[in-house]
Amino acid sequence: MDFGRPMIQTRGIVAKSNIRLVDETHLGDDPLDIQVCRAANEAAKNLLLGNDSTSSSSSLELVDCSLYNEQHLPPARRLIQPDDLVVVFESFNDLNFVYATPNAIFSNRNGHFHHNDFIGKPYGCKIRSKNNEGLGFLYLLRPTPELWARSLPHRTQIVHELDASMIVHYLNLCPDMIVCESGTGSGAMSHAILRSIAPHGKLHTYEFNKMRVEKARKEFEGHGLKHLVEVHHRDVCGKKSLLEAKKKRDSDEKSEEANDETYAASTETSARSDDSDSNNLDTDNNNDNDDDDGMGGFQIGQGVAHAIFLDLPEPWLAIPHAAHTIRPNGNICSYSPCMEQTQRTCAALRQYGFHSVRTVEARLMEYFVDEVEFEAPPTDLPVILTEETASMEKERCTNGGVLPKTDEQNNEEEEEVAVANDHATKKRKVSNKMLCARPFPQMRGHTAFLTFATAGNALRPDPNNQI
Template identity: 70%
Template sequence: MDFGRDMTKTPGIVAKSNIRLVDETHLGDDPLDRELCLKANEAAKDLFFGNDYTTSKQATDNSEDEETLKLIDCSLYNEQHLPPARRLIQPNDLVVVFESFNDLNFVYATPNDIFSNRNGHFHHNDFIGKPYGCKIRSKDNEGLGFLYLLRPTPELWARSLPHRTQIVHELDASMITHYLEISPNMTVCESGTGSGAMSHVILRSIAPKGKLHTYEFNKMRVGKARKEFEGHGLGHLVQVHHRDVCGKKNLLAAKNGANSEEGIEQSAEDDALTDSATTDVDNDDMNEEEEVDDGKGGFQLGQAAAHAIFLDLPEPWLAVPHAAYTIKPNGRICSYSPCMEQTQKTVAAMKQNGFHSMRTVEARLKEYYVDEYEMETPPSDLLDIPTEEAVSLEKERQVGGTQKTKESEDKTDNDIKVNGKKRSNDSVKGPSRKILCARPFAHMRGHTAFLTFATAGNKLRPDPNASLT
């Protein structure tokens, strides 16, 4: 995806200013020139290092590191920009295929491959070199079948990806990104990885120099996720860990007795289940340097290493102590839980581990169908506000009862005016025109999950695994 590419550097105002240290030796013996050169160098140091740099140097031994002085060169300060999005589809690029309003698919544009659906057969060679958003006709069915080739975004990828687990949809994902205050170049932890839908949203927010550490206890999903991230050009922004951050294996062993035969047999049984779940995994999907889950839990990044943490786990309260140790002071944490009982346990664990300002929200999506409808223009001579004369005649009629004089009847029928114009018995209909109208869909997406947000305190928390060693 385009946001995975590194930023490009171009000369800006600073780089073109030609500001740098001036050598004082070539100015000769003129004291005015030497004084001017000295002041210019001091101004350059203040500009690049701050106003207190020169003062602090004079207060100490007035020594200046040679490597530090090299930084006073405007050519080193080029502006960084996100590279422009690629307009044309290249070989092996991810392409989202729009088949119909509710049907999205994806392909990797591979030379000589064919994508087939109910609309016909579409050759990948016709994709390569075409711009994103174009319309492609099928090679059979007399070219009546067609589809659109769309540029991949996290939202489109979430609608077309192979679902290995339930995913976080775009509404919840946008709220998570906003309330976690995720910004470029942050370090973020996510558990678990699942299908990778939320991972792509986080990666877009932390690009181009951030780092996502995503954790998944299922070995098969770890291999699939790594392969997808590399194929999308995001491998340098993410590291996928095969690890259960809750440490359930260690907790179960401690519950059954660490030295008892029952505890050992249970741990061996868990290992066997894990191995059996990954027997059908292709070797190409696995990383050669596979890390080993020691069963203790945690994120294994050290203390105060992450700016934000996102938990999408069945029992997130077990991971909260590890998250409190890993997150930076005043960092943000979010727990994604479909049940209120899970939310209550998670909030209690957050309070015990130094988090504050807890807030739980639920987002509901209401979509509207927008289309043009042809409607007749209302008549131009509608009855609006009666004149004062018409009002007075109506009052006289009510006072006089049902008896009306011929004069009053003629005046009422012929002389009453509306807005200064005589009333017309036959309304004139205006010409029809198209109006853009909106109506809500009959069904609104139901409950997805409760999102619990909290802020870490200023006090560093101890490592929960320290007591296990």
């Protein structure tokens, strides 16, 4: 995807200005020249380094305009190249994807489409099928996180674009941030996060299923996003360590109730040996990034992540680890489909120092907008009846709704009414087109409850050290 491509540097106004520090030694003994040179150097420092009086003398060497090149995103790739990801628009509700591979063929109900016809064509073009006399067609679209979410292979339930946009907004995601996500799943939310933190940010995404980890890594590499994301095979909740700790506590309680010193000593010795073996195993597993040591947590350090997103069945188990990993005043979001999950998550957030806790639910109602032509009511009827008109109306009502008139009057009135009706009809047809909107009969139902919170100022200890 285009946002994953590295930025390019160009010489801007600052780089071309020749602003730099000037050495005073070659100016001679003229005090005026030295004073002007010092003033110019001070202005250069204030312009390029800011008014920072605490800056060290070594940083003064950086006052060189050639070091301040402008960075830009590269222009969007216009033509499809080999191995590029292409979103295939088959119909309004059917999207698919292919990686443009020479000599490969994409087939669907509309026909057979050769990848050789894709390569070298611009995004957005229309391709005809090789069979069915070319009646089948499809469109080749440039991939975006939204289009990828509609066409990706589903390994788990995904976060759709409506919820994803709210998550990105309320987490205040910006370029160059460090973000943690658990779990990875199908990677739809990961792409939305990566677009927000590019070009120099870092996403640490965690998944306990090793097969999904491998597939996610291949997808990120194929989309050109490998330098922005690191996929970890890990259960951030640490259920394995919690279960072992619970078993150990239960065994200790049983040993105390038995009051058998010999048995207690042997149990303690075996437990210590098991712990040492498990620690050795964990040490070996830590040398391999693909193995989960069962301890839980994000394992990137204390107070490192700017934001954390949790898409887990039991997010409250990951809250203590998130409190240790997130920076002060960082934002966290939990995605839960059930209110019972949300309630337990909110309680855990408050327990571990998060504030400004709130839960929202997004519903999407789409509207069909079109220009509609309709016949407006007539506007040429008298609003106020005169005395003569009122008497004629009274006579008409008395005669059963018919006003007696001569034939000449009737003919004249009929002609006048016909002409007036023609004018009114033409007027109404010309001026009665309006832009109207109506809602679609179906509205997307409940997806999930989004719980947002902000971390406090105090750093939290590592829960793994307290087990």
